[in-house]
Amino acid sequence: MALRWQLLKRTVDNAKSALRHNQPGISLSGYFSTSPSFADAPPRLPPFDYQPRPYRGPSGDEVLLKRKKFLGPSLFHYYQKPLNIVEGKMQYLFDESGRRYLDAFAGIVTVSCGHCHPDILNAITEQSKLLQHATTIYLHHAIADFAEALAAKMPGNLKVVYFVNSGSEANELAMMMARLYTGNLEMISLRNAYHGGSSNTIGLTALNTWKYPLPQGEIHHAMNPDPYRGIFGSDASLYAKDVQDHIEYGTSGKVAGFIAETIQGVGGAVELAPGYLKQVYDIVRKAGGVCIADEVQTGFGRTGSHYWGFQTQDVIPDIVTMAKGIGNGLPLGAVVTTPEIASVLASKIQFNTYGGNPVCSAGGRAVLNVIDKEKRQSHCADVGPHLIQRLRDLQQRHDLIGDVRGRGLMVGVELVTDRKNKTPAKAETAVLFEQLRELGILIGKGGLHGNVFRIKPPMCFTKDDADFLAEALDYSMSRL
Known part of the structure; x- marks a missing residue:
């Protein structure tokens, strides 16, 4: 193995040198060939x-x-x-x-609209000149305008918005909402998923090959409905049955919630088996749980066919989390849920010092405008x-x-x-x-x-x- 990696390193180094010196015929040992059937000049x-x-x-x-x-x-x-x-x-x-x-x-x-998009830069700059920060204990139109614009993009009764600073924080808040609303503790996520880097979201993640294997006693990882590598191919029903089995045999029969990306990002752009979420959402809701869609990477029109990734599976979640592309590089995330689920947080103070600050709100609103104006x-x-x-x-x-x-x-x-x-x-x-x-x-x-x-x-x-x-x-x- 060590010899193989030495060969790979030498190959890469030689390739770098050849391309830097604009040599079209790259003659490298081990991994690259100079067959005359290949184009001589690299693409530009x-x-x-x-x-x-x-x-x-x-x-x-x-x-x-x-x-x-x-x-x-x-x-x-x-x-x-x-x-x-x-x-x-x-x-x-x-x-x-x-x-x-x-x-x-x-x-x-993270960069949805393009690096340094002039409309987004202008919105951020102009707001920064007026007011960079005012917590939500005061009124400011930017956060209210942004929440209104974001809620207008959501289907069903997903109309209440919470602003945070990252996807990890969004998924933390969503998990807390699910547990408070249902009164249950146990969560179900997918193997090969990624939901963040905090202690709780690492438990949801199940990618312990490169994340810390922190003990999580109340999280279950269901079989990944991967049409390419999954044991059941594209058969959504068999993967959904695994979720049912987790609930019947691995929990008390009740769960707080189920969370999934529609297309797994870190996991390798894996699109879930067709029809999977519709079946699983039904199973989870019958077990008293809520359904969470992680739209951190799939949201805001990136899939082309739909504005939100979950729409490709013809479902409406109870909670939606988002970050990355929402701010085009700003530290911004959001959780959107129904008034019923949001009401459970009203019994206590739910507060975020920087979530929805005027600059990020102005930038996030500009992102929505650019996506619409430029028909992204x-x-x-x-x-x-x-x-x-x-x-x-x-x-x-x-x-x-x-x-x-x-x-x-x-x-x-x-x-x-x-x-x-x-x-x-x-x-x-x-x-x-x-x-x-x-x-x-x-x-x-x-x-x-x-x-x-x-x-x-x-x-x-x-x-x-x-x-x-x-x-x-x-x-x-x-x-x-």
Whole structure:
């Protein structure tokens, strides 16, 4: 194993050197080939009329040294040589040298409308000039206006909004709501899910390969309804029965709630088996529980077909949590629920010092306006299928691609060394990950085995960007 990783490192380093010196015929040992049937020239980024400012700050090496000295050692970074990103504009990022990269990950799906969108920047700047902070013990129109606009986007009776600072905090609050409203303690979440980094949400998460395995006595992890890797394929009924079994045999017969992402993000862009949530919501509600939809990554039109991910499963939850794309980079999250569930919190004080502060509220409202004005949902519905089709075309040519999945601009590409056995291609994924960066693409990586490319760009991502990404992936895979 050590020898294999030494070979991988040498391969990646050689690839970096060859591409930096603009050598079209890359001759590398072990993993890359120079067959004449492959295109000689690597694909190029689409044109973009923007010139970044000259960077005069500390170098990436200096930043890394300071980060290692003063920040927590648990922080990780992408790439063998970390990127020093200093500027962003729409779907592109720039490093300290001024080199442009296509951002196909949107800061972990956080940048919904594009980096430094002028409308959002203007809303934040103008509000900052007037008032940066006033807690909710005083009145301010920004939080009320934002809550009204957000509630208008929700179906059914989901009309009461709570603002927080992150997705972890949103899911913490949702879990507390469920327990207070039902009087029950036990929660059900899915294996392979991710719901945050706090002590309670880590218990919901069940990705203990890289999160702390804190003891959680009142949380049950149901079988993941994964159409590609799941034991029952796309049979939603059999997965739903597992939830029923947890309730009948693993609890007192009553639960506080069930929480799920509609498309698992960190878990590798896994879309749940069709019809799964409708069956499970019915089972959970009969057991006295409430249903929570985690829309931290799937919300705000990203799936293209619907504004909210849960709508793809034809359900209406009792509680919806959201963050990331809601603020286009601002520390902002929200929980939306019904007046009935919200009433249980009225018996005590529920307070958040920074949740819904004027600046974040102004920015969040601007995000909603931009999504509507620029028709970003329909844009995702147009560009997403084009990207997915390009990737599925690659799947026909490269046996390394085991699965292409997703909706709109939330896409996963799972790499395997054996399609029949679905053996995770961990080493190959690591090499391609570095190679794509050298070609100018920043992409996400995830899944239980770390073998899934997570493609979730800002929603201004174009068909030209999609073509470039597909061509770069084809170019890199052709040399493996």
